[in-house]
Amino acid sequence: MSHNQPTSSGKPPKNKKLSIYNAVMAILLVPLMGATITLGVLSGVRLNQARDLTAQTKQIAAQTKATQTTNWCSSVRADNRADMGEIYNEYRTATDERRQAIDAECPNKVAIANLVSTYTAEDVFKFDQTCSLNDNKTAAHCTGSIEVLADKKPALSVYPSVSVTLVFTVTYDTAATQVGHTEPNAYTFTVPREGKADFEFDTAYDEKWGSYYKLYPDAFYPDE
Known part of the structure:
Protein backbone atom coordinates (compact mmCIF):
# COMPACT_ATOMS: atom_id res chain seq x y z
CA MET A 1 0.00 0.00 0.00
CA TYR A 119 15.59 133.73 -20.94
CA THR A 120 13.41 136.72 -20.12
CA ALA A 121 11.41 138.50 -22.81
CA GLU A 122 13.91 141.34 -22.76
CA ASP A 123 16.68 138.79 -23.49
CA VAL A 124 14.81 137.59 -26.58
CA PHE A 125 13.29 140.69 -28.19
CA LYS A 126 14.25 144.13 -29.39
CA PHE A 127 11.40 146.40 -28.33
CA ASP A 128 10.32 149.90 -29.40
CA GLN A 129 7.22 151.69 -28.08
CA THR A 130 5.49 154.95 -27.34
CA CYS A 131 2.34 155.82 -25.39
CA SER A 132 0.21 158.97 -25.29
CA LEU A 133 -2.78 159.97 -23.19
CA ASN A 134 -6.22 160.67 -24.59
CA ASP A 135 -7.82 164.11 -24.20
CA ASN A 136 -9.49 163.45 -20.85
CA LYS A 137 -6.48 161.53 -19.55
CA THR A 138 -8.35 158.33 -18.73
CA ALA A 139 -6.53 156.04 -21.13
CA ALA A 140 -3.14 155.61 -22.75
CA HIS A 141 -2.78 154.74 -26.43
CA CYS A 142 0.34 152.66 -27.08
CA THR A 143 1.99 151.60 -30.32
CA GLY A 144 5.28 149.97 -31.17
CA SER A 145 7.18 147.10 -32.70
CA ILE A 146 8.99 144.01 -31.53
CA GLU A 147 11.65 141.86 -33.17
CA VAL A 148 13.36 138.64 -32.18
CA LEU A 149 17.07 139.15 -31.59
CA ALA A 150 19.30 137.50 -34.19
CA ASP A 151 20.91 135.02 -31.80
CA LYS A 152 17.50 133.80 -30.58
CA LYS A 153 15.92 133.35 -34.01
CA PRO A 154 17.18 129.77 -34.55
CA ALA A 155 15.51 128.62 -31.33
CA LEU A 156 12.20 130.41 -31.97
CA SER A 157 11.89 129.94 -35.73
CA VAL A 158 10.90 126.29 -35.25
CA TYR A 159 7.54 127.48 -33.86
CA PRO A 160 4.73 129.01 -35.95
CA SER A 161 4.58 132.04 -33.63
CA VAL A 162 5.45 133.32 -30.18
CA SER A 163 2.97 134.93 -27.78
CA VAL A 164 4.23 138.03 -25.97
CA THR A 165 2.62 139.79 -23.00
CA LEU A 166 3.29 143.47 -22.30
CA VAL A 167 3.24 145.12 -18.87
CA PHE A 168 2.18 148.73 -18.44
CA THR A 169 3.47 150.48 -15.31
CA VAL A 170 2.75 154.03 -14.14
CA THR A 171 5.20 155.66 -11.71
CA TYR A 172 5.74 158.90 -9.85
CA ASP A 173 9.35 159.27 -10.92
CA THR A 174 11.48 158.66 -13.99
CA ALA A 175 13.54 156.02 -12.20
CA ALA A 176 10.36 153.98 -11.69
CA THR A 177 11.16 153.45 -8.03
CA GLN A 178 7.73 154.69 -6.89
CA VAL A 179 5.09 152.67 -8.71
CA GLY A 180 1.53 153.98 -8.67
CA HIS A 181 -0.09 151.28 -10.77
CA THR A 182 0.81 148.17 -12.77
CA GLU A 183 -1.23 146.41 -15.40
CA PRO A 184 0.51 142.99 -15.67
CA ASN A 185 -1.44 141.85 -18.75
CA ALA A 186 -1.82 145.13 -20.60
CA TYR A 187 -1.66 143.48 -24.02
CA THR A 188 -0.87 140.07 -25.48
CA PHE A 189 -0.08 139.50 -29.15
CA THR A 190 1.79 137.08 -31.36
CA VAL A 191 5.06 137.42 -33.20
CA PRO A 192 5.10 135.28 -36.38
CA ARG A 193 7.85 132.89 -37.38
CA GLU A 194 9.57 135.68 -39.32
CA GLY A 195 10.35 137.34 -35.98
CA LYS A 196 8.78 140.81 -36.39
CA ALA A 197 5.46 142.31 -35.34
CA ASP A 198 3.77 145.66 -34.71
CA PHE A 199 1.26 146.31 -31.94
CA GLU A 200 -1.30 148.93 -30.97
CA PHE A 201 -3.66 149.02 -27.99
CA ASP A 202 -5.33 151.21 -25.34
CA THR A 203 -5.04 150.74 -21.59
CA ALA A 204 -6.62 152.47 -18.60
CA TYR A 205 -4.92 155.42 -16.93
CA ASP A 206 -5.53 157.62 -13.88
CA GLU A 207 -3.57 160.77 -13.06
CA LYS A 208 -3.30 159.78 -9.42
CA TRP A 209 -1.12 156.82 -10.47
CA GLY A 210 1.70 159.11 -11.53
CA SER A 211 3.02 161.02 -14.52
CA TYR A 212 5.53 158.54 -15.92
CA TYR A 213 5.09 155.15 -17.50
CA LYS A 214 7.02 152.10 -18.55
CA LEU A 215 5.88 149.58 -21.16
CA TYR A 216 7.88 146.40 -21.66
CA PRO A 217 7.56 142.73 -22.69
CA ASP A 218 7.36 140.63 -19.54
CA ALA A 219 6.54 137.14 -20.74
CA PHE A 220 6.70 135.04 -23.88
CA TYR A 221 5.70 131.54 -24.86
CA PRO A 222 6.24 129.64 -28.12
CA ASP A 223 2.97 128.61 -29.75
CA GLU A 224 2.84 124.94 -30.70
Whole structure:
Protein backbone atom coordinates (compact mmCIF):
# COMPACT_ATOMS: atom_id res chain seq x y z
CA MET A 1 0.00 0.00 0.00
CA SER A 2 1.48 3.25 -1.06
CA HIS A 3 1.11 6.61 0.59
CA ASN A 4 1.38 9.87 -1.23
CA GLN A 5 3.61 12.47 0.39
CA PRO A 6 2.34 16.01 0.55
CA THR A 7 3.91 18.15 -2.13
CA SER A 8 5.55 21.52 -1.51
CA SER A 9 5.00 24.58 -3.71
CA GLY A 10 8.47 25.87 -2.89
CA LYS A 11 7.03 29.15 -1.46
CA PRO A 12 7.71 29.96 2.18
CA PRO A 13 4.66 30.21 4.36
CA LYS A 14 3.21 33.71 4.78
CA ASN A 15 4.18 35.60 7.86
CA LYS A 16 0.94 36.98 9.26
CA LYS A 17 2.74 39.57 11.35
CA LEU A 18 4.59 40.88 8.30
CA SER A 19 1.39 41.11 6.30
CA ILE A 20 -0.25 43.13 9.03
CA TYR A 21 2.80 45.45 9.10
CA ASN A 22 2.63 45.97 5.34
CA ALA A 23 -1.04 46.76 5.52
CA VAL A 24 -0.52 49.26 8.30
CA MET A 25 2.32 50.94 6.41
CA ALA A 26 0.23 51.12 3.28
CA ILE A 27 -2.55 52.79 5.24
CA LEU A 28 -0.09 55.29 6.72
CA LEU A 29 1.54 56.00 3.38
CA VAL A 30 -1.72 57.05 1.74
CA PRO A 31 -2.24 60.21 3.82
CA LEU A 32 1.49 60.90 3.78
CA MET A 33 1.51 60.80 0.00
CA GLY A 34 -1.57 62.99 -0.02
CA ALA A 35 0.11 65.48 2.28
CA THR A 36 3.21 65.48 0.09
CA ILE A 37 1.14 66.13 -3.03
CA THR A 38 -0.82 68.87 -1.22
CA LEU A 39 2.39 70.56 -0.08
CA GLY A 40 3.71 70.38 -3.61
CA VAL A 41 0.55 71.91 -5.03
CA LEU A 42 0.54 74.66 -2.38
CA SER A 43 4.18 75.44 -3.14
CA GLY A 44 3.32 75.74 -6.82
CA VAL A 45 0.36 78.00 -6.06
CA ARG A 46 2.46 80.23 -3.83
CA LEU A 47 5.16 80.43 -6.48
CA ASN A 48 2.60 81.45 -9.10
CA GLN A 49 1.11 83.99 -6.69
CA ALA A 50 4.56 85.43 -6.05
CA ARG A 51 5.16 85.68 -9.79
CA ASP A 52 1.78 87.36 -10.27
CA LEU A 53 2.51 89.87 -7.49
CA THR A 54 5.91 90.63 -9.01
CA ALA A 55 4.34 91.17 -12.42
CA GLN A 56 1.63 93.39 -10.92
CA THR A 57 4.22 95.40 -9.00
CA LYS A 58 6.24 95.94 -12.16
CA GLN A 59 3.10 96.92 -14.08
CA ILE A 60 2.06 99.43 -11.40
CA ALA A 61 5.57 100.88 -11.32
CA ALA A 62 5.58 101.23 -15.11
CA GLN A 63 2.13 102.88 -15.07
CA THR A 64 3.26 105.27 -12.33
CA LYS A 65 6.33 106.29 -14.32
CA ALA A 66 4.24 106.76 -17.46
CA THR A 67 1.77 108.95 -15.55
CA GLN A 68 4.60 111.04 -14.08
CA THR A 69 6.03 111.55 -17.55
CA THR A 70 2.68 112.60 -18.99
CA ASN A 71 2.03 114.94 -16.06
CA TRP A 72 5.37 116.67 -16.57
CA CYS A 73 4.71 117.15 -20.26
CA SER A 74 1.24 118.54 -19.50
CA SER A 75 2.67 121.03 -16.99
CA VAL A 76 4.65 122.80 -19.74
CA ARG A 77 2.06 125.30 -20.97
CA ALA A 78 1.59 129.05 -21.29
CA ASP A 79 -0.36 129.54 -18.06
CA ASN A 80 2.53 127.99 -16.11
CA ARG A 81 5.17 130.39 -17.42
CA ALA A 82 5.79 131.82 -13.96
CA ASP A 83 6.68 128.35 -12.65
CA MET A 84 8.71 127.24 -15.66
CA GLY A 85 12.01 127.49 -13.79
CA GLU A 86 10.81 124.98 -11.21
CA ILE A 87 9.25 122.76 -13.88
CA TYR A 88 12.42 122.62 -15.95
CA ASN A 89 14.54 122.03 -12.85
CA GLU A 90 12.41 118.97 -12.09
CA TYR A 91 13.35 117.61 -15.50
CA ARG A 92 17.01 118.63 -15.21
CA THR A 93 17.48 116.90 -11.83
CA ALA A 94 15.48 113.78 -12.70
CA THR A 95 17.05 110.35 -13.15
CA ASP A 96 18.46 109.44 -16.54
CA GLU A 97 15.61 106.98 -17.03
CA ARG A 98 12.94 109.61 -16.37
CA ARG A 99 14.61 112.23 -18.57
CA GLN A 100 14.84 109.71 -21.40
CA ALA A 101 11.13 108.92 -21.00
CA ILE A 102 10.24 112.62 -21.11
CA ASP A 103 12.53 113.20 -24.09
CA ALA A 104 10.79 110.38 -25.93
CA GLU A 105 7.25 111.57 -25.14
CA CYS A 106 7.49 115.35 -25.52
CA PRO A 107 10.85 116.67 -26.78
CA ASN A 108 9.20 119.93 -27.87
CA LYS A 109 8.02 120.56 -24.30
CA VAL A 110 11.55 120.06 -23.02
CA ALA A 111 12.85 122.63 -25.49
CA ILE A 112 10.14 125.14 -24.55
CA ALA A 113 10.69 124.68 -20.82
CA ASN A 114 14.42 125.22 -21.29
CA LEU A 115 13.90 128.33 -23.43
CA VAL A 116 11.26 130.00 -21.24
CA SER A 117 13.07 129.25 -17.97
CA THR A 118 16.45 130.42 -19.27
CA TYR A 119 15.59 133.73 -20.94
CA THR A 120 13.41 136.72 -20.12
CA ALA A 121 11.41 138.50 -22.81
CA GLU A 122 13.91 141.34 -22.76
CA ASP A 123 16.68 138.79 -23.49
CA VAL A 124 14.81 137.59 -26.58
CA PHE A 125 13.29 140.69 -28.19
CA LYS A 126 14.25 144.13 -29.39
CA PHE A 127 11.40 146.40 -28.33
CA ASP A 128 10.32 149.90 -29.40
CA GLN A 129 7.22 151.69 -28.08
CA THR A 130 5.49 154.95 -27.34
CA CYS A 131 2.34 155.82 -25.39
CA SER A 132 0.21 158.97 -25.29
CA LEU A 133 -2.78 159.97 -23.19
CA ASN A 134 -6.22 160.67 -24.59
CA ASP A 135 -7.82 164.11 -24.20
CA ASN A 136 -9.49 163.45 -20.85
CA LYS A 137 -6.48 161.53 -19.55
CA THR A 138 -8.35 158.33 -18.73
CA ALA A 139 -6.53 156.04 -21.13
CA ALA A 140 -3.14 155.61 -22.75
CA HIS A 141 -2.78 154.74 -26.43
CA CYS A 142 0.34 152.66 -27.08
CA THR A 143 1.99 151.60 -30.32
CA GLY A 144 5.28 149.97 -31.17
CA SER A 145 7.18 147.10 -32.70
CA ILE A 146 8.99 144.01 -31.53
CA GLU A 147 11.65 141.86 -33.17
CA VAL A 148 13.36 138.64 -32.18
CA LEU A 149 17.07 139.15 -31.59
CA ALA A 150 19.30 137.50 -34.19
CA ASP A 151 20.91 135.02 -31.80
CA LYS A 152 17.50 133.80 -30.58
CA LYS A 153 15.92 133.35 -34.01
CA PRO A 154 17.18 129.77 -34.55
CA ALA A 155 15.51 128.62 -31.33
CA LEU A 156 12.20 130.41 -31.97
CA SER A 157 11.89 129.94 -35.73
CA VAL A 158 10.90 126.29 -35.25
CA TYR A 159 7.54 127.48 -33.86
CA PRO A 160 4.73 129.01 -35.95
CA SER A 161 4.58 132.04 -33.63
CA VAL A 162 5.45 133.32 -30.18
CA SER A 163 2.97 134.93 -27.78
CA VAL A 164 4.23 138.03 -25.97
CA THR A 165 2.62 139.79 -23.00
CA LEU A 166 3.29 143.47 -22.30
CA VAL A 167 3.24 145.12 -18.87
CA PHE A 168 2.18 148.73 -18.44
CA THR A 169 3.47 150.48 -15.31
CA VAL A 170 2.75 154.03 -14.14
CA THR A 171 5.20 155.66 -11.71
CA TYR A 172 5.74 158.90 -9.85
CA ASP A 173 9.35 159.27 -10.92
CA THR A 174 11.48 158.66 -13.99
CA ALA A 175 13.54 156.02 -12.20
CA ALA A 176 10.36 153.98 -11.69
CA THR A 177 11.16 153.45 -8.03
CA GLN A 178 7.73 154.69 -6.89
CA VAL A 179 5.09 152.67 -8.71
CA GLY A 180 1.53 153.98 -8.67
CA HIS A 181 -0.09 151.28 -10.77
CA THR A 182 0.81 148.17 -12.77
CA GLU A 183 -1.23 146.41 -15.40
CA PRO A 184 0.51 142.99 -15.67
CA ASN A 185 -1.44 141.85 -18.75
CA ALA A 186 -1.82 145.13 -20.60
CA TYR A 187 -1.66 143.48 -24.02
CA THR A 188 -0.87 140.07 -25.48
CA PHE A 189 -0.08 139.50 -29.15
CA THR A 190 1.79 137.08 -31.36
CA VAL A 191 5.06 137.42 -33.20
CA PRO A 192 5.10 135.28 -36.38
CA ARG A 193 7.85 132.89 -37.38
CA GLU A 194 9.57 135.68 -39.32
CA GLY A 195 10.35 137.34 -35.98
CA LYS A 196 8.78 140.81 -36.39
CA ALA A 197 5.46 142.31 -35.34
CA ASP A 198 3.77 145.66 -34.71
CA PHE A 199 1.26 146.31 -31.94
CA GLU A 200 -1.30 148.93 -30.97
CA PHE A 201 -3.66 149.02 -27.99
CA ASP A 202 -5.33 151.21 -25.34
CA THR A 203 -5.04 150.74 -21.59
CA ALA A 204 -6.62 152.47 -18.60
CA TYR A 205 -4.92 155.42 -16.93
CA ASP A 206 -5.53 157.62 -13.88
CA GLU A 207 -3.57 160.77 -13.06
CA LYS A 208 -3.30 159.78 -9.42
CA TRP A 209 -1.12 156.82 -10.47
CA GLY A 210 1.70 159.11 -11.53
CA SER A 211 3.02 161.02 -14.52
CA TYR A 212 5.53 158.54 -15.92
CA TYR A 213 5.09 155.15 -17.50
CA LYS A 214 7.02 152.10 -18.55
CA LEU A 215 5.88 149.58 -21.16
CA TYR A 216 7.88 146.40 -21.66
CA PRO A 217 7.56 142.73 -22.69
CA ASP A 218 7.36 140.63 -19.54
CA ALA A 219 6.54 137.14 -20.74
CA PHE A 220 6.70 135.04 -23.88
CA TYR A 221 5.70 131.54 -24.86
CA PRO A 222 6.24 129.64 -28.12
CA ASP A 223 2.97 128.61 -29.75
CA GLU A 224 2.84 124.94 -30.70
